[in-house]
Amino acid sequence: MQSATTLRARVSPEAISKVTRIFNGTLDDIFNELLQNARRAGASAVAITTEHLADACLITVADDGAGIADPANLVSLGQSNWSDECRAREDPAGMGFFSLAGLDTVVSSCSETSAFTLAISGAAWTGEADIDVLPWDGFRGTRIAFHFPPQPDGKLERTIQSVAKHYPLPVILNGAELPQTDFLAGAETVIEREGYRIGVFRNVYSDHIDTINFHGLTLRHKLPVIKEVRHTQWSVKVDIVDAPELVLVLPARKEVFRNTALDRLIDLCREAIFAVIRQQPFHRLSFEDWTLAQFCDPEFPEAARQLPPWVQVCASDSSCEVPAFTAISSDAAIYSDDDACSSVTFARLLAWSRGEGSDLELHCLAEPRPMVFFAAVRQFAGYPWYDTLPHYTRTAEAMLDADGTEARPGSDQAAIRPERIVLTFADQNDAELQLETDFWIEEDESCWSDPDSARIVLTRRSNLDPGDLTELIIDAVFSPSDDSDADSYDTQETRFRHDAAVRAHEILEGADAATLTGIRMAFGDRIAWRIPHGRTLRLSWSSDKVNLELSPFKPARVQ
Template sequence: MSLPATINSQVDPAAVTRVTRLFNNTLGDILSELIQNARRAGASAVDLKVIDADGTAFLAIADDGAGIEDPSVILALGRSGWGDEIARREDPAGMGVFSLAGRDVEIRSCPRSTGEGWSIRIASGDWESGAPIAVAPCTHPFGTEIRVPIDAQWLKSLETIAQSAARYCPLPVRLDGQDLLREDWLKGAETIIEQDGVRIGIYRNYLHRHFSPSINFHGVTVASLLPTVAEKDRHWAAKIDIVDAPELQLVLPARKEMVENGALQSLRAAIRLAIYRHIQALGSHRLAFADWREAADLDVQLPEARGELFSWTPAVADYNSGSGHQHLTSTDDLVLIDDFGPPLEQCAAFALSKDGRYEGRLAESDEAMVGYGWYDRLPRITDLRFEIDKGGETLVLGGSDLPGIDSGTVERLDLVLTISGPAPETLHIPAPVAIEYDDGLFSSSG
């Protein structure tokens, strides 16, 4: 076989023999797709009804929209039949009705453009066989109705699944004549910004997981990794309500995730900017210095983070027990203390408490604050050790130094602090006790 001179994109006709595998064939997928079609058709509402016909229970999904002018688009995979405006705004793929593939379906429609009603019956095997399906004229109100047999399992879950499909849809949905609850996707947002065809809702302390839905596409909610910004005492997340943003696209055919494209990247950038602007409006913050710089790079001018740090408590060997009763404190007259591990810190706490001059003044170091002027000016305990005089010998207990001294009284026991900052100094504080721990006797978070 000789090589072709050119190639072009195309859909193999054999693809139609696999249409039953485009969707998961669940009631939830079916309702989501058909409600979306009704919305695009300009319907004022969607009615879901369980009806009995010839002894068989059917679920009827009816709308009063524009109707379907050409019945052939029903089984034309990839041909949607929507007008230019809908095609521009939503990029419909002509696949939604195939959520019904593999099921017996009856469709009736009357287009407002012609007023000529028609009906078709699609047997379960017709979706893949390509067999001709008769189109019969019928009397039907403007709009479209689709009937599909409903089994006991579907009937049992219908109300719950219908409510889920309707909750964030801009179109009213009724089940057996009763309106299903709808609510704003951005309910509970601290602020909402409308721009570029989307609504950005900013949430304080909203628990967002990567698999949680974060974007609403006219009632279809999908998960997408959106930016979050954390402060020391609060964090910010966002949810998105798409109004008219054709470049933001869902992965076809099932529409359960966003296409990773430039528009989505731009949206993420817009979210970070919106969060920083909201923080700016609040007046004060406790952002990490790196985030503060990022906000400045985005032309959002913020004051430095509030000068607040956690008060120091000595580390404990059991990291499951928590860090004690830490609380935020202002930075006036504070001294930072580095991490020296539970053995040294527990013993140092006794000496510091007895001495008293640093009572209420010691604060946990916080590397996220490095760069702020108020933080960088604070004095800092950068070394902590014990000096021990016993039997004419001076021993040092600190860091990795384990002198192996026997228990008992000593001539001198001092806690020695090395303090850096505007006025560096080395401070000796009489200590009541120093305990030498073997490394293997306590756990380490590292």
């Protein structure tokens, strides 16, 4: 048998038998398709009536458009009698009417050339029964009536209101015109280009909303979003005016077909966002986004010379609130922390350099020369103004005795007390800063749960008291466990605070003071609340004798 040398694609007649499974036949789909057909037919309005029966809803959709010229086209899947102009502008597929497939439907239409009525039963949709074409003496336009399963609690009416919300023609439901709104209402700016109305929105998050309006049929498609660094987020929505190349995936018509027209729309949306940002007093685009903006406008200005002041990060912080951006000056620098211990050490260094009673900001260095530190913003890397700022990291530490020689820790690891602590910082150009401080803390793998595992260095002349040192240890080291079987945050923090206070008192006041501190805190937390108000407990405790005395209540003297 000789094989054919050429073939031509065709639709099998069997496909019509499966038409009721090609379309979902939901109310949304039906109303969207019927309203789109009325619009294409040149209608000035659409009237919908609903009647709730015991076992069904009787729904009628009528328009005053051009009507249907050939009833055969109406029930021919993929075939339509739209004008050449309509075909060129909207690419109608001749499938929308089949959203009614399987439903008992009556269609009446009057055009310039014909007037007819069709009664289509369930079997007729699949080609298993003939459809009688009867005359109709009615108004110019099309009237479609169909039965739909019962829709309780106003669901039918809510569906119609939703479909009509952004439809370009008036929709009358049971004699009352439905409210409608501009799809781009609330936009910062609306830009019209190449057959689209593009609305640019400020701080509207578009992940879960419809973003494209095809003449009332709204779709959710991911369009460009530009997020400025710790500033405004810009998004877009698009209203289709006349874009024949942008088409929908058939038959469902629930997503945009990916082609060059869609790529061009994405570019237009991004250009619209950049055009709006260009009009703002300043911007904080990342360097990457600014590079894209320059393709649209080579004169697009750089991001504002602003950065967030550097702030201390604590080990317990699951997230850190970034301070407001402020303008940078000639004495600005960037400091990058490795961890909470480095951050707390640096914060103490800044405070020590400023001295008591200073009115400088917390992120300012006073000695040996004034400097204002800001946090690193990696998205700005690439901007010349940002890259030329000195970016410091800590590179070395030294503990020194009074004669300048390296101090060696004693046998008591709880109290490393050199005369001086010098920390070295280097920028991206290897320029160094050697800064003195009175405190340095360094972590090891277990110190998040045990303050005794942290290495703490404190100069002999430090004016830190045990309370200050306790807070520094907590800030640098305490990181609560979030395991399901862990104690609550408060319980973990209380236990760690006790241990940190004992460690602080041991460093500054000795072992006996540390022991008393631990006893005092344990007593205050666990026992003191049992002493009746106004009474006094006297306790004497040793290995061979325990004495407890609760003094009687003494009322206050009346003057």
